[in-house]
Amino acid sequence: MKPSVVTIEPNGHFCDDCAVRGAAVCSSLDAAELREFEHLGRRVHFSSGETVFSEEDITTSFYNVLEGVMRLYKLLPDGRRQIVGFALPGDFLGMNLSGRHNFSADAIGAVTVCQFAKAPFTRFIEDRPQLLRRINELAIRELSQARDHMVLLGRRSADEKVATFLLGWRERLVALKGLSDTVPLPMSRQDIADYLGLTIETVSRTFTKLERQGVIEIIQGGISLLDPARVEAMAAA
Amino acid sequence: MKPSVVTIEPNGHFCDDCAVRGAAVCSSLDAAELREFEHLGRRVHFSSGETVFSEEDITTSFYNVLEGVMRLYKLLPDGRRQIVGFALPGDFLGMNLSGRHNFSADAIGAVTVCQFAKAPFTRFIEDRPQLLRRINELAIRELSQARDHMVLLGRRSADEKVATFLLGWRERLVALKGLSDTVPLPMSRQDIADYLGLTIETVSRTFTKLERQGVIEIIQGGISLLDPARVEAMAAA
DNA sequence: ACAGCCGATTGACTCAGATCAAATTTGAGT
DNA sequence: ACTCAAATTTGATCTGAGTCAATCGGCTGT
Incomplete structure (x- = not known):
């Protein structure tokens, strides 16, 4: 991991040119509210590998992802890691009841x-039920995804896990970049393994197996879905 | 499974004598609101094994568990089952974005x-941000539990899974019945296995192993924690 | 009390995926 | 272009948990 180089933009950002304005929590605010909301958040940049927040840290901020991908994970005392999700633009992070983050997040x-200090953000929500409702929707969506992932972790084979992951990841990218059979995989094999409850070797072997079967092609920084239907068949089982 | 015998109380239930009034969603309502709220819900009884709602069913109601235990689960097309949680008194079920339940629930x-028809309940929430906030809190708590469970499913050994389950289950019962080293297990071994991502045989063997080590005692309808510290050591790993 | 059933336990054996151990490829910095 | 370190792939072997197959035990209903 590189030395920490967090860049905070000097100031004067505008929600107007924010890529996720329509999709994120902000979508619940009208123009006037957005103007006010704007002053609460500040854009912060993180470079590859940097940690945005750690599990057990006291929650001082909430985060709205604007660009890039983050891994969200929990560690066991002995170092085993489970990635509980990948965050993409539009995702809202940091909500919890304990006052401490319940997972770690890094770039x-x-x-x-877009970083919001906890106290003013909480105050802002107080009399904006629309925003609260939006946050609640995002939580409910996450919960549904979390349950799907439990099924994957607890009851699917390695082949099914990998196939399901590829389709699910592609699906999420569709919303951001449009449909494509070329699926960029910015995360490492280790990340994929820790997300699927497998080892790096099993992920690698499964990829090569799929490639030999002519179902995918492993390309630079991702894969290409040569036969999406076959991958779907593998995932469904 | 027995023939369906759903009993709906004729009428006139009162939140006043509701065991979960202080803990459940209702805790966010003042006396006047509670009086109004009362008319929205009706108590419904289910007997052992009955299904309260099924995955993919259109959501027509939300549910507040008052008494008993429910298993919440998802099925794969080929019949593999993953239990995503057990619901206890105070738990609120049925929220989703798709208009369909995303898991099944049975007794x-x-x-x-306490069953609430979706439309009037949704309307009631509209201008009660307190209630919405409470629901959001419950969702966030569930999400945190879901993530913990992902770690268990993806990264823990069979022994750790069973030990963690026993402690976690006991912990949940503490809130309802007070602390005790006697842990009732109303669910079957198959339920436990499907919750932990194991087979029934592995659960059974792990129980007997723990018993032979003198760490637990298997009793009628549950277990007794003879050496909680050892179980905690096993769970932490 | 007894028969029959269903859930739980136990044992023997198998196998999917983990572990251990090299190659091989990639890529960042010089 | 070249070097070195890190990431990925590949191979060989091992093992924890699954599978298959009997029992065993505890209720239920007669």
């Missing part, structure tokens, strides 16, 4: 977030 | 729920 490649 | 032993 995979360059990341830009 | 383990006799269950009483």
Whole structure:
């Protein structure tokens, strides 16, 4: 991991030119509210590998991902890691009841977030039920995804896990970049393994197996889905 | 599974004598609101094994568990099952964005729920941000639990899974019945296995192993924690 | 009390995925 | 272009948990 180089933009950012304005929590605010909201957040840049927050840290901020990809994970005392999700632009991070983060988050490649100090943000929500409702929607969506992932972790084979991951990841990218059979994988094999509850070797072997079967092609920084239908068949099982 | 015998109380239930009034969603309402809220819900009884709602069913109601235990689960097309959680009194079920339930729920032993028709409930929330906030809190708590469970499913050994389950289950019962080293397990071994991502045989063997080590005692309808510290050591690993 | 059933336990054996150990490829810095 | 370190792939072997197959035990209903 490189030395920490967090860049905070001097000032004067505008929600107007924010890529996720329509999708993120902000989508619940009208123009006037957005103007006020703007002063609460500040854009912060993180470079590859940097940690945005750690599990057990006291929560001082919430984060809205604007650009890039983050890995969200929990560690066991002996170092085993489970990635509980990947965050993409539009995702909102940091909500918890305990006052401490319940997972760690770090940047995979360059990341830009919109950071909100906890207290003023909480105050801002107080009399904006729309915003609260939006946050609640995001939590409910995450919960549904979390349950799907439990099924994957607890009941699927390695082949099914990998196939499901590829399709699910592609699906998430569709919303951001449009449909494509070329699927960029900015995360490492280790990240994928820790997300799927496998080892790096099993992930690698499964990829090569899929490639030999002519179902995918392993390309620079990702894979290409040669036969999406076959991958879907593998995932469904 | 027995023939369906759903009992709906004729009427006139009162939140006043509701065991979970202080803990559940209702805790966010003042006396006047509670009086109004009362008319939205009706108590419904389910007997052992009955299904309260199924995955993919259109969501017509939300449920507040009053008494008993429910298993919440998802099925793969080929019948593999993953239990995503057990619901206890105070838990609120049924929230989703898709308009369909994203898991199935059935009764383990006799269950009483407070059932709310979706539309009036949703309307009632509209201008009660307190209630929405409470629901959001419950969702965030569930999300945190879901992430913990992902770690268990993806990265823990069978022994660790079983030990963690016993402690976690006991912990949840503490809130309801007070601390005790006697842990009732109303769910079957198959349920435990499907919750932990194991087979019934592995769960059974792990129990007997723990018993032979003198760490637990397997008793009728549950276990007794003879050496909680050792179980904690096993769980932490 | 007894028969029959269903859930739980136990044992023998197998196998999917982990572990251990090299190559091989990639890529960042000089 | 060249070097070195890190990431990935590949191979050989091992093992924890699954599978298959009997029992065993505890209720239920007669």
